[in-house]
Amino acid sequence: MKVTNGEHIQFKNGELQVPKFPIIPFIEGDGVGSDVWAAASRVIDAAIEKVYHGEKKIIWKEVYAGQKAYDKTGEWLPKETLEAVREYLVAIKGPLATPIGGGIRSLNVALRQELDLFTCLRPVRYFKGVPSPVKAPEKVDMVIFRENTEDIYAGIEFPKDSEEAKRLISFLQNDLQTSKIRFPGSSGIGVKPVSEEGTSRLVRAAIEYALLENRKSVTLVHKGNIMKFTEGAFKTWGYEVAENLFGDRVFTMRQYETIVKDAGTDKANQALRAAESQGKLIVKDVIADNFLQQILIQPEAYDVVATLNLNGDYISDALAAQVGGIGISPGANMNFETGHAIFEATHGTAPNLAGQNKANPSSLLLSGVMMLEQLKWYEAAEKITKAIEKTILSKVVTIDFAQIMDDAKEVSCSAFADRLIEHL
Helix, strand or coil: CCCCCCCCCCCEECCCECCCCCCCEEECCCCCCCHHHHHHHHHHHHHHHHHHHHCCEEEEEEECCCHHHHHHHHCCCCCCHHHHHHHHHHEEEECCCCCCCCCCHHHHHHHHHHCCEEEEEEEEECCCCCCCCCCCCCHHEEEEECCCCCCCHHHCEEECHHHHHHHHHHHHHCCCCCCCCCHHHHEEEEEECHHHHHHHHHHHHHHHHHHHHCCCCEEEEEECCCCCHHHHHHHHHHHHHHHHHHHEEEHHHHHHHHHHHHHHHHHHHHHHHHHHCCCCEEEEEEHHHHHHHHHHHHHHCCCCEEEHHHHHHHHHHHHHHCCHHHHHHEEECCCCCCCEEEEEEECCCCCCCCCCCCCHHHHHHHHHHHHHCCCCCCCHHHHHHHHHHHHCCCCEEEEHCCCCCCCECCHHHHHHHHHHHHHH
């Protein structure tokens, strides 16, 4: 079947309406972006063709951000790129460099903020054969819902000696009677906004996902013991979402604690066991520093995780290291209320490997798997996942894995893609 024109993906009644030939914008990315995109897109296209025999096909539309955009337009993030993602709903991107010279601090953060992609979704699982620094990486199987638009990533901060910092410190000291800025004359200062609305939509998305995927628990990770009115409020609002919106489909540890106070620990444990036996989703919370210990000690105790922006950054990369590194970790930035999503490589631009055809395309490719699942093209997604498993087990890998695997055969980025296509 010859395809000349694609169609727009639509979002209706809370679901994507995906045509057989959807137009999907892509951003090639900086550094190794051109290498990994060429490899990943080739595998995605091959899997779709293998499964659907021409009845379905992605019509790729290149849009620009990063160095390539700057070279073409003089802008790091052209408005046409934002408009394209708004129009076509779903996009995919390679790694982007941080612009030099100010203006935009981070292109990734700018895309999230401009498009209100409030969830950074990071599934973390182990692929057999991948080298890991921990004894039992196969116990890790978590999905991170990281709030993407608030917290310190809002970018509200001012440098030492700036007029803004002086005014804000003066306001805090004189109007709000704050006495805990130890060195006000030499402090930079920032603001950490955490809202009830931002928390509620994130936690709701995490719980809906957990229920849909038959996961056992959602864990709210926070530092509320210290930051009581931001991260502590995140925990409180998260429990309210669970109890008020999902009713008897969930059992929260806040409910558990209430039973302990009213009827004792034995009754609370009975209620918890009953909820688990009934298949209810358990919603619990853990303080962030303790959580970073627990994912090493008993990662199997955690399933879906909902957390704030900075915590999510740390947690995602820590978990990625446990299963083999960010070179094989996918991610997506999503708005579950509008249907907008950008799937992305989670690693950096690796300028030392740029243009050498050596980089591992797995992060971007697995993000493509997430994208196919979002389109409900599950068969093609599964083909790619199984091909990656087979290829890694055959020890035919790119340089990053070849350097740490015994008896591995190192191949180029494009040759790795060739082997993946063979294993489709």
